[in-house]
Amino acid sequence: MAFANKIEERDLHKEQKILILAVFPLIFLIFGVLYALSQGANLAQGMTSIIKSPTTLITDFMVVGGIGAAFVNSALIGFFNLYLLKRYKMRINGLLIAAFFTVLGFSFFGKNVLNILPIYLGGYLYARYQQIPMKNVILVIMFSTALAPIVSFITFGGLFTEGFSYLMGLLTGISIGFIIVPLSSHMIRFHDGYNLYNIGFTAGIVGTVITSALRSFDVEIASVNLIHDQNNPMIIGLLVVLFVYLMGIGLYTNKDTFKLYKTIFKYRGRTITDFTSLVGYGLTFFNMGVLGMASLIFVLVLGGVVNGPVMAGILTIVGFAAFGKQPKNCFPIVLGVLMAGIFFGYDFSSTTFIISALFSTTIAPIAGAYGPIIGVIAGMLHLTLVTNIGIIHGGINLYNNGFSGGLVAGFMLPIIDAFKRGESRS
Amino acid sequence: MKHEVKKICKIVDELTTLFLKEDTNEVDFKIITQPDRAIVKIVDYNTKYSEEFIAHLKKTLNNQRQSEIEEYYWQLAGETDDDDELTLISVMIDSATVEKRDGNLYIELVRINK
Numbered sequence: 039m040a041f042a043n044k045i046e047e048r049d050l051h052k053e054q055k056i057l058i059l060a061v062f063p064l065i066f067l068i069f070g071v072l073y074a075l076s077q078g079a080n081l082a083q084g085m086t087s088i089i090k091s092p093t094t095l096i097t098d099f100m101v102v103g104g105i106g107a108a109f110v111n112s113a114l115i116g117f118f119n120l121y122l123l124k125r126y127k128m129r130i131n132g133l134l135i136a137a138f139f140t141v142l143g144f145s146f147f148g149k150n151v152l153n154i155l156p157i158y159l160g161g162y163l164y165a166r167y168q169q170i171p172m173k174n175v176i177l178v179i180m181f182s183t184a185l186a187p188i189v190s191f192i193t194f195g196g197l198f199t200e201g202f203s204y205l206m207g208l209l210t211g212i213s214i215g216f217i218i219v220p221l222s223s224h225m226i227r228f229h230d231g232y233n234l235y236n237i238g239f240t241a242g243i244v245g246t247v248i249t250s251a252l253r254s255f256d257v258e259i260a261s262v263n264l265i266h267d268q269n270n271p272m273i274i275g276l277l278v279v280l281f282v283y284l285m286g287i288g289l290y291t292n293k294d295t296f297k298l299y300k301t302i303f304k305y306r307g308r309t310i311t312d313f314t315s316l317v318g319y320g321l322t323f324f325n326m327g328v329l330g331m332a333s334l335i336f337v338l339v340l341g342g343v344v345n346g347p348v349m350a351g352i353l354t355i356v357g358f359a360a361f362g363k364q365p366k367n368c369f370p371i372v373l374g375v376l377m378a379g380i381f382f383g384y385d386f387s388s389t390t391f392i393i394s395a396l397f398s399t400t401i402a403p404i405a406g407a408y409g410p411i412i413g414v415i416a417g418m419l420h421l422t423l424v425t426n427i428g429i430i431h432g433g434i435n436l437y438n439n440g441f442s443g444g445l446v447a448g449f450m451l452p453i454i455d456a457f458k459r460g461e462s463r464s
Numbered sequence: 465m466k467h468e469v470k471k472i473c474k475i476v477d478e479l480t481t482l483f484l485k486e487d488t489n490e491v492d493f494k495i496i497t498q499p500d501r502a503i504v505k506i507v508d509y510n511t512k513y514s515e516e517f518i519a520h521l522k523k524t525l526n527n528q529r530q531s532e533i534e535e536y537y538w539q540l541a542g543e544t545d546d547d548d549e550l551t552l553i554s555v556m557i558d559s560a561t562v563e564k565r566d567g568n569l570y571i572e573l574v575r576i577n578k
Contacts, residue, residue: 133533168466170535171578177532223539230544231537310537310551315527407547455546 043301045318047292055130055319056120058287059138062280063116066109066142069276074106081107089152093190094259095433096389098147098346100266105273108346112145115154119180122158126173132312132322132361136234137180139357144184146346148436153186153193156208160215167216175219181237182218184437186211188248191434197257214244229447231309232407234362235354235400238440245431245441252432259432265389266345273344277334277352284327284356292320299324306406307362314360326359329368333396336372340395341387348389350436351396358399367406367413368399374417382421394424397439401447408454420446467538472502472575475556477542478549479571483508485545487569501558501576508569518564524550525560525571531578 050058074081084107091102099108119141128134141149161179165172192198193207222240233239249259289295298317302325305311313322333352337344344352355363375395376386384391398420405413424442435441476493483491483506490509495502513521533555541549541556553573554560561572 128532129528129530131530131533133536170466171531174531174535178536219535223536226537227539227543231540236536306547308547309540310533310549310555312533312551315551 043317045292046294047318047320048290050291050319052127052130056124058323059130059135060117060120061283062139062142063113063120065276065280066116067113069272070106070109070111070113072106073109073272074104077104077106079104079106081110084108085111085151088150090194091150091190092195092262093148093150093153093187094262095187095428095436095438096147096265096347097187097262098265099150100146100346101264105266105270108146111150112142112349114151115145115149116142118151122176122180126171126176128173128176130314132314133177133310135314135322135326135360136354136357137177139353140235140350141180141183143350143353143357144436146349148350149183149186150190153189153207153211154183156189156211157183157186157215157218160212160217161219162215163212164216164219178219178222178237179215182214182222182241184237184241184435184440185214185218185244187436188214188245188434191259195259210248218244225444226309229444230451232403232447232451233400233440233443234307234309234358234403235397235437235440235443236309238400238435238437239444241435241437242427242431242441242444245435249430249432249434259434261428261433265343265347267343269343273349274334274338277330277344281327281330281334281356284323284330286327288320288322288324288327290320291323292318295320295324299328302364303366305362305364306403307364307367308403308407309362311362311403312360313362313364322360325364326356329359329363329365330356332365336395337392340392342392343387343389345389347393348396351393355396355399362406363399363402364406367402370405370410370413371398371402371417371420373410374398374414374419375421376417377414378418378421381418384421390425394421394439397437398424398443400440400443404447404450412450412454416446416450419450468502468577469497471534471538471541471556472497472504474538474541475504475553475573475575478553479504479506481542481545482548482550487512499577501574504571504573504575506569506571506573508571510567511564511569513564513569515564518562518569521550522560522562525554525557525562525573527551527554529558529576530555 084103088103189211225240404416492507494505557573
């Protein structure tokens with residue numbers, strides 16, 4: 039049973055928690071501007087290229103607009119979301135931390151300062167229509183920007199004449215924001231909360247419907263493969279500093295962090311496992327730093343490049359380390375992906391493989407609940423699915439792994455249940 | 465709020481599953497809906513839960529109402545008997561009293577209409 043532990047830690051006010059999170063966009067902004075200046079790059083031109091890109095999978099903003107502009111784009115979106123959290127007086131819980139880091143990460147490939155806005159507007163209109171506070175839906179809307187590429191594709195994909203395409207892009211984004219809340223709430227029952235990126239599953243379904251409709255009109259969404267292919271030591275160094283910072287905040291908040299850290303391993307991670315309320319903010323921030331560092335080392339050991347998609351993978355893991363992910367439930371899943379990678383002959387250093395491995399931790403709760411062997415099998419199944427389902431939604435769902443994770447969980451859970459005998463005790 | 469009655473039913477569903485599976489073979493639920501709130505009164509007869517466990521349960525249920533999580537996840541409540549969703553129940557209610565008397569566990573949950 040997921041009980042809250044007795045927590046003795048330094049009390050953090052809501053503003054302090056927002057400030058702790060704000061360090062990430064602030065550092066990204068400073069880094070982006072300084073990097074662009076040092077390279078003599080035109081930031082405004084880079085931002086314009088990012089905004090005007092169709093952004094379908096996989097469009098790395100480090101290639102489209104340059105490294106400096108990609109970091110500035112992420113920082114601006116980060117600040118915008120933090121402003122909303124403050125504006126609507128949100129409690130900074132584990133899920134909000136996860137949403138913030140997911141949006142921050144995907145702002146390196148897919149989300150830009152323009153294509154996310156119509157979705158927020160759609161969410162606002164939904165809240166007004168249902169006469170519920172905007173704060174009730176803001177969380178879902180933050181995640182649902184997974185479908186932001188469809189806004190860019192319709193606006194800048196050459197489907198309509200210029201001007202009319204802006205209107206169509208706007209309307210599409212608003213429509214997505216309007217329908218995503220009830221859809222996401224309903225879809226979670228398919229996988230019973232064992233897929234942490236539930237919006238990824240929902241967005242996969244929505245993306246499939248939209249892409250199918252477009253294909254009916256003979257509109258084909260061309261696949262894109264723009265990936266930054268060289269490691270930058272400054273980006274790696276920046277991430278190391280930020281993850282050490284998170285661990286430091288954890289230690290500052292809870293002085294017994296080292297002694298108590300193992301208590302986090304007992305949680306299965308199934309939705310809802312909010313570590314901020316179960317083990318406190320100290321252990322949560324420390325766990326975020328640990329998993330961030332582990333993810334970065336994993337990427338470098340495999341010989342991968344820390345580019346836009348990989349940044350998204352790492353930052354999403356960091357975020358969900360506040361909402362279900364911990365080393366014990368992530369490890370079997372990633373091991374399963376690696377084993378399947380060996381079996382099927384994948385190139386371990388390729389960005390496609392690395393992001394599949396990073397995002398596969400969306401189904402970490404399966405390993406947490408049913409043990410490492412089932413976890414390894416789930417990881418293997420995840421790799422086989424995730425490399426084949428992108429074509430269904432044409433790459434307009436950024437959380438492709440969330441879509442795959444939902445299918446894996448929804449497929450495996452009844453089968454696991456079929457092999458169980460008698461009543462199980464939680 | 466939409467689906468108000470269904471959300472109360474989901475809370476009852478989750479706790480029915482939990483108590484029948486974990487603790488007892490006799491449990492009463494009384495649900496009262498008023499214009500401004502819903503109250504769920506539960507009697508879990510002949511409870512085997514320890515005082516420490518009950519203190520944990522009280523703390524968890526009194527976490528804090530969090531409407532944004534409720535809006536997203538409320539349909540998960542009562543969906544599985546493999547795991548519990550006490551954290552979800554805690555974000556769907558405003559307050560909870562939990563006490564053990566005469567060998568029975570008495571719980572009262574209050575959910576304010578918003």
